[in-house]
Amino acid sequence: MGKIERRKELMRAAREVFSTKGYHDAKVDDIVALAKVAKGTFYLYFADKRSIFVELVGTLFQRIGAAVLKVDPRSDVEEQVKHNIRAIVAALLDDPALTKILFSYAAGLDPAFVTAIRSFYDGSRAMLEASLIEGQTLGIVAPGDARLFATFTLGALKELVFENVTAEKAMPREEIVNELFAFLQGGYLRIGPPLRESGPPPAPPPPTTKAKKKAPPAAKKKTTPGR
Amino acid sequence: MGKIERRKELMRAAREVFSTKGYHDAKVDDIVALAKVAKGTFYLYFADKRSIFVELVGTLFQRIGAAVLKVDPRSDVEEQVKHNIRAIVAALLDDPALTKILFSYAAGLDPAFVTAIRSFYDGSRAMLEASLIEGQTLGIVAPGDARLFATFTLGALKELVFENVTAEKAMPREEIVNELFAFLQGGYLRIGPPLRESGPPPAPPPPTTKAKKKAPPAAKKKTTPGR
DNA sequence: TCGGCGACTGACTGGCCAGTCAGTCGTCCA
């Protein structure tokens, strides 16, 4: 087997082991066993356990960065925004193993914990979902997949809280509350067809649709819009 | 020092150490050093390292569960929903140390990694934020804190992807894309005042405002609404 | 045919740390 293939094989094995056991519980012995080589061989290809992980993660990030495009406001914005969402989702879902480690809250904790924590989240989500379904029958929640609504809500909430807990200076709590509420109420994009169930929209100011969208580290140029 | 205080002191120290170093890198020796007791003492109060962590997390979850109320659709729904958001946010922000571990992606990884991963997220968020600001000048993004919009978006995206990567059977990707887009576009709550900048809303079906909202594990009764 | 080389091997070591336990110390009855 050539050096290139052996290296790839090791990365493949590592990806699988990391995703199953998490970074800490993944032993180099597990990786080499899966790749069917001796432990020493691993160290011929990677300096240490950390560096193979770094390489794995770096590759994923690069794929995401490369897939996202700066939106050109002069053409179909909705399609472009969707393209970017699609690209990110694809990059991530195509590497479920790594995604799992990266996004898994509390990765590296004992499996028993991860289970406990996840079941709390799942319980919360189920509860919220039930409420949303009830809300839909009452007409105060838009029609659509309530489970997804619940997922979005929890995701936005977690991220918001995490950011505030990590940042040096947190925002005023009431502002946090109001902003999240407003977001759940009306999103923020003001393009495309009217809201899920509403009638005709009030149409925003300029008819000139312009755009935006994420573009990780590897950014593209293009900033033509006359701000 | 009484047994109760000693125990509390150990938990206080553990919370701090865990939040600083993450679960794996937190050594029992660190905890006892901070609590100024000998290692043996730790084991007089807790069976092992895991159990003190479980206790810490359990307490937090309980506080959250207790703070959230089932929304009564007969009175001010907006205020009740906000109350719940507020309660959750408060419970979490009041224990930043634990929240950090729980929500920290990749908790337990080497600090160097955590840094790398976070900087990728931060870069992504900044990029998205810039795009959103541009979108605001063009009128296709609602006025408001662009940074928050970016945070919400990333949070919802992460959660969605994580769920799909974890679940046995994932949703069709195009559905994922469309749902997330729709969410960013219009949120889902259909109560309260009109959207941030829009004119008069089309007013949903029943005028009887009814509600919903999460209520973790410890749920409250009350399901009066005639579905 | 030999020796040089690159790929690979796996037993071994060194460090780390969770958890143990024999022993100290002060206090409070009897």
Add this chain to the structure above:
DNA sequence: TGGACGACTGACTGGCCAGTCAGTCGCCGA
């Protein structure tokens, strides 16, 4: 006064595992 008891101590051990390195193996060119 002594001895029983509960709280606490910290040196020590046992297991685990990342990383090492002396050595094997097969191939190729001289």
